[in-house]
Amino acid sequence: MQIVIQNAVEFFLIMFLGYMCRQKGLLSKEDGRKIGRIIVLFTLPCAILSNVRSINIGLTLFIAVSLAIFAQLVSLGTGFMLARKRKPDVQAAYALNTASYNIGNFAIPFAQYFFPGEAIAYISMFDIGNSIMGLGLNKCIGAAIADRESSFDWKASMKKLFSSVPFDTYLVIFALSVFGQGVPEIVVRLTARIGAANTFLSMFMIGTLLDFKAPKSEQKDVAKIVTARICIALALTALIWLVLPLDPLPKIMLTIGVMSPCATVTPLYSHDVGYRGDMPAIVGSVSMIVSILILSVLLLFI
Template identity: 35%
Template structure:
């Protein structure tokens, strides 16, 4: 219990350090982009490769993909339902911020540091299921619904997925594992060295990105979006524990994944749909706070 609490406080401290360093001018807001590139293209793929060292295929991995996919579809549908009759930019705000999970730079460091190594593969499969939506699918549906004549094609979405370094990494590793192609032990050793810095850099990046600025007129939509998002994901998590015949580790990892914060890429998609960047930015920042509290509480309860 003490070790888990110490790690949890360390994560909070790293986020706080990143935020404070930005406030005093050591970091600039745009520095988060550099940190993001290092995490997404170097440390996170390395951590994913290291997680496959003890990989063995099981039905629970397919279940993880299905959970990520289905949860995202339901949240997208609820987003349209809650914003029906509103103007296009508001529908986009709901449709883009309800679905999607920030796995790579938020959940992965927690799974990597607090749960068993096999958990990395489980959360990667969950991410594979939901990534179709968070990395382009939701944007395609939302943009098509508010623009009508312009639609994003399926092949454009697939192309975007396979230009995502984390997605491509665990897709390749998953295929190699299914084909029983084993990488040399030295590859896993080097990957673990690179991947060991992932948790620190990801948490530091979150601190640098953190920001809270909101007008009173926008509070209602923010409360509705976050309330619906976390309430529904709590229902999904309860269903995972009650209905799925999978090991406890898989249930723990899926629960942590379902309580992930809103993906950072969502803000960019919101801007493309004409949403106010300040509102989507606040949604992302608040979701980090909420998800951080929930995930740490879960991890401490399981220790």
């Protein structure tokens, strides 16, 4: 229990350091986004390569990928229903912000901090399904909601998905696993050094992007979306622990996955489908704090 509390406090302190650097003018939100690019291009793929030597192609992989896709579809539908009487752009923004999961910049660093490297393989399995939706199909679904006459742009979705360095990293590991190979040891040693910075940079970046100043007109929207995310996450957690035929460690990793906050790309996607408010950025910040608090409490009892 003491270790869980200590790690959670350290998490908050790193985020607070990033937040204070922005508040004092040492860094801007744009600097935080630049750090995010470094994470996505370098430290996150290296963290994946150094921790996930191979992917076990079996029942656990199928369950993890299926759960991620199922969770996103349920969340998209829930978000849409919450705003069904609103304008199409608001409906699309609700769906996108209810559905997305921040695995690369939150769940993987969180799992790195609390669990051994073996655990990252399970959260990475969840992220394969999450990436298929979050980096590809979700935006198309959001665009279709915002513009009923539009059709799915499969080509653009696939291009976006396969241009993601973390997703391509999963594909490389998967291909090696198919042929019975793991990541070469020389690659593991190099990527381990770079990937070691992933947790700190991810939490620090999140701190620089935190924003809680929601306009009064959008405060109710933020509350509804965050509450919906919590309810869905708790329902999925019950499903994971009561139904899925998995060992405790993969169950813990999948719980971290479904409890993750809103993805960092969601504000951009919300803007692309026509929403012009501040709600997506606020949902991301609030859901981040809520996720850490809930996961820290759950880890005390798991």
